[in-house]
Amino acid sequence: MAIAKAERLMNLALCLLGTRRPLSKRELRGSIEAYLEAGTDDSFNRMFERDKEDLRELGLVIETVDNLDAETGYLARRDSNRLPPITLDAEEAAALGLAAKVWQQARLAGAASGALQKLRAAGMPEAEDAYEAHHSALEPRIPVHEAAFEPLMLACRDRRPVVFDYRKANAARPEQRQVEPWTLECWRGHWYLAGWDRDRGAERVFRLSRITGKVRSRSGVFSAPVPDVVTVRETVETWAGETATRSALIRLRSGCGYPLRSRAVSSRELGDGWDELEIPYGHGLDAWLVEFGPDVVVLEPADLRADVIERLRAVAKG
16 A cells, blocks of 8 residues: 555655646546546545645645646746755764764654755765764754643744643643744753734743644734744743842752752752752742752742742642
């Protein structure tokens, strides 16, 4: 069956590339043997639509045209399906090969692999993989576990507004957000979405792990201008706590909280299994401290201690 489908896709691609005018579904059905064998119009239509999308996923640019007979026609122009000259050197090719290995997410892994195959077919030099010898011990990865990642990635790419339910760390229930998504950023192992919150009329950053349910796309255009990449990244870093503006004093259970210890500017043993740490921080430290549960006690400042207690109470309420 796999061979039959591959042959059908090849025949459809040849038909679309070989025509000078758009071909209707009726004409394509009469030209490809597998379509002639389709039992009903419905089965043919389903088969054709799947094949068309499969070819587009493989990179074939298929145009849809309304012809004079009031039928929809399809063709793949050769100039639209021809790669420009590739001038990558060995170092650039190695960088692309390494980048293709970074993604663990299945959809991106397939797209990256397919892109490399097309580039190599067009003359991109084969690069020696400097990381291959250490493959079993060290391999670059970007973890993507949140179901919201893929629809938000596509919405950022296509500039489509989205709606989703979002639960803040100190909230008992999620609330709906209408967002114009700008970009996704990975920071400290977590993914964040930066965008324009329509209800609040301001830019906001959302942690993907706190998005509940499905991300729904909405029609229409963005109502707010999209800032440049540097500005968005700075916003993500600020909201995630990257920019330190204050200092906190906490008690941390001995042998726990190594990520916190790595950020501490000073540390001393208190005895009885506890240490005292001073940590520089910005926005978001309260949410991070909650993740360590009973192993952390905030000593000061008072507002940070109150925020952590409020978040813990919200978690306890479920």
